[in-house]
Amino acid sequence: MDNPADHGDEARSEIDRKVEPARADTGTLGKAIAVLDIVASADEPMRFTDILALSDQPRGTLHRQLSNLVEEGLLSLGRDHSYSVGIRLLKFAARAWAGNQFRVIAEPHLRKLHDLTGETVHLGVLRGNEVIYLDKVESRQAVRMYSQIGNASPVYCTGVGKAGLSALPDAELQAVVASIRFRRFTDSxxxxxxxxxREIEEIRASGNAYDREEHEPGIRCVAAPIYSADRSFVGGLSVTGPAYRISTDLLESWAVLVRDAARGIMDDMGARLGPRT
Amino acid sequence: MDNPADHGDEARSEIDRKVEPARADTGTLGKAIAVLDIVASADEPMRFTDILALSDQPRGTLHRQLSNLVEEGLLSLGRDHSYSVGIRLLKFAARAWAGNQFRVIAEPHLRKLHDLTGETVHLGVLRGNEVIYLDKVESRQAVRMYSQIGNASPVYCTGVGKAGLSALPDAELQAVVASIRFRRFTDSxxxxxxxxxREIEEIRASGNAYDREEHEPGIRCVAAPIYSADRSFVGGLSVTGPAYRISTDLLESWAVLVRDAARGIMDDMGARLGPRT
DNA sequence: AAATTGTGTTCCGAATATTGGAACTTCAAT
DNA sequence: ATTGAAGTTCCAATATTCGGAACACAATTT
Known part of the structure; x- marks a missing residue:
């Protein structure tokens, strides 16, 4: 989303000396959020020293940042001095989700796609080299509600992620791919x-991305990209299911359905956003 | 959660001149989050001038704060210059939810209570004069997933809210009640x-709080408080249902079930947290 | 029991980011 | 074209953060 070659004014010629690529200057806030991100990215509560090791701030500074975050309810401090993400963020997120126009517009299309296939449908957007899931429609709802929503997964081994990548302008694509730290989740x-x-090229040609058990063994999916006219916004949707139930042929037969849904969402977004031009 | 009479050191005698009660000093971060909160509390995307009117910051300052928030992905800026809450918060919230020990511990008890009553069960915690819902178990899951979770509702007209209030030490209770701006949602x-x-007193005596169509017409609930040993943490759980299906008698017959569930959760929390002393 | 190490917290001058008023740019409407 | 409203940028004054070092506290070792 951070288009590095933006703001092509001529008035700023010598400022861009710092070639340091995607480092935005968000001052104090940025540093605080970076700390928050460290805690949020950990799988379990972290203690002060753990965070100190990952953050490159001096002790005193980090301590104040953490205190402020706790005071604001963005972090919570357990009695054993362990930090975890605060529940105030739930309030913000609930608003972000309910108010997200993209998600609202996409929802009926997700349902329809679910009805057609009977399998789980996901909606997600690209953020850096991660995909964040915005919504999910599945049959056996009973299990866990939040589950996937809000989850951040790698771009390079998910259907939605690869679909999104395929919709990026080349410059951005290169930048994102360069920022990935690849990790092997499965044999594939x-x-x-x-x-x-190479696979992005195929996706661009065919219009569909596949996840062939690349993230979780036994899980397959077909996806298609969704984007705004100027590509300032890029995401995707997918149909996911267990390999034992979904043959490769069946998966491919759904490809056109997924593309149609993506097209429908983009049309609706255009109708919603276009007139405002 | 902000205990005003904390840190009773003797080393600080003259610092507390500012009697300005519950104003924490979280510096730049606090101001930025206040802006974020303004946007998050609105029902629809706000434009710059709208925010300017609610924030007491000068134009230039507010503009930079908004820019930083957008840059960090906490807000998103539409092409029509409207600000809305950013999806990056979803990632944080997903972690906050999945990692929240209280919620994890409470979950089986919520399910059991749902099985016993067949109605919707909510779990929430107090934050200031709002209650934030952490979890929900309901029968017809098919509708909307996120729905209530993360929602912030007033303390004074919800079962969980009043239950929580009843568990607060008097000093805090007074402070919270004083901060409420009452609004009439229904006749009740x-x-x-x-x-x-007066009602808090009754709740303290009986151990149960009721919402008798005080927030939404046609919706009733019974709740019970949950708190940590030192009351540093206060919340509640409730069983909710439509008035046409739930007679007052039926509601009261569930009171003891809700209390039992609350007791069970507190026991489990004690077992989990106690040994760490 | 005394010493030691590991962790977390507080303090304060120096460095830096924020502030806020005013000037500047768009864009829409008259 | 002209006006007005909305949004954006600029820069010196100022308040905040920074970061090293000293301080508490607890757990562990000698």
Whole structure:
């Protein structure tokens, strides 16, 4: 989303000396959020020293940042001095979710796609080199509600992620791919930039991305990209299911349905956003 | 959660000149989050001038704060210059939810209570004069997933809210009640501090709070308080249902079930947290 | 029991980011 | 074209953050 080649004014010629690529200057706030992100990215509560090791701030500074975050309810401090993400963020997120126009517009299309396939449908957007899931429609709802929503997964081994990548302008695509730290989740995971870029080409040609058990063994999906006219916004949707139930042929037969849904969402977004031009 | 009479050191005798009660000093971060909160509390996207009117910051300052929030992904800026809450918060919230020990511990008890009553069960915590819902178990899950979770509702007209209030130490209770701006939602809504405090007394005596169509017409609930040993943490759980299906008698017959569930959760929390002393 | 190490917290001058008024730019409407 | 409203940028004054070092406190070792 951070288009590095933006703001092409001529009035600023010498400012861009710092070639340091995607480092936005958000001052004090940015540093605080970076700390928050460290805590949020951990799988379990972290203690002060753990955070100190990951953050490159001096002790005193980090301590004040953490105190402020706790005071604001963005973090919570357990009696054993462990920090975890605060529930105040739930309030913010509930608003973000309910008010998200993209999600609202997409919802009926997700339902329809679910009705047609009977399998789980996901909606997600790109954020850096992660995909964040915005919504999910599945049959056996009973289990866990939040589950996938809000989850951040890697771009390079998820259907939605690869679909999103395929919709990026080349410059951005290169930047994102360069920022990935590949990790092998299964035997099929793509673990090199080249393999990923080659697959992006295929996706651009066919209009569909596949996840062939690349993230979780036994889980397959078909996805298609969704984007705004100027590509300032990029995401995707997918149909996911267990390999034992979904043959490769069946998966491919759904490809056109997923593309149609993506097209429908983009049309609706255009109708909603277009007139405002 | 902000205990005003904390940190009773003797080393600080003259610092507390500012009697300005519950104003924490979280510096730049606090101001930024206040802006975020303004946007999050609105029902629809706000434009710059709208925010300017609610924030007491000068134009230039507010503009930078908004820009930083957007840059960090906490807000998103539409092409029509409207600000809305950013999806990056979803990632944080997903972690906050999944990692919240209280919620994890409470979950089986919520399910059991749902099985016993067949109606919707809510779990929430107090934050200031709002209650934030952490979890929900309901029968017809098919509708909307996020729905209530993360929602912030007033303390004074919800079962969980009043239950929580009843568990607060008197000093805090007074402070919270004083901060409430009462609003009439239905004919039954309590709209004065006195009426509320009187009801808190009853709740303390009986161990149960009721919402008798005080927030939404046609919706009733029974709740019970949950708190940590030192009351540093206060919340509640409730069983909610439509008035046409739930007679007052039926509601009262569930009171003991709700209390039992609350007791069970507190026991489990003690077992989990106690040994760590 | 005394010493030691590991963790977390507080303090304060120096460095830096924020502030806020005013000037500047768009864009829409008259 | 002209006006007005809305949004954006600029820069010196100021308040905040920074970060090293000293301080508490607890757990562990000698």
């Amino acid at each position: 995971t793509l673990v090199t930039p080249d393999a990923l870029l | 809504t309590l709209v004065t501090p006195d009426a509320l405090l």
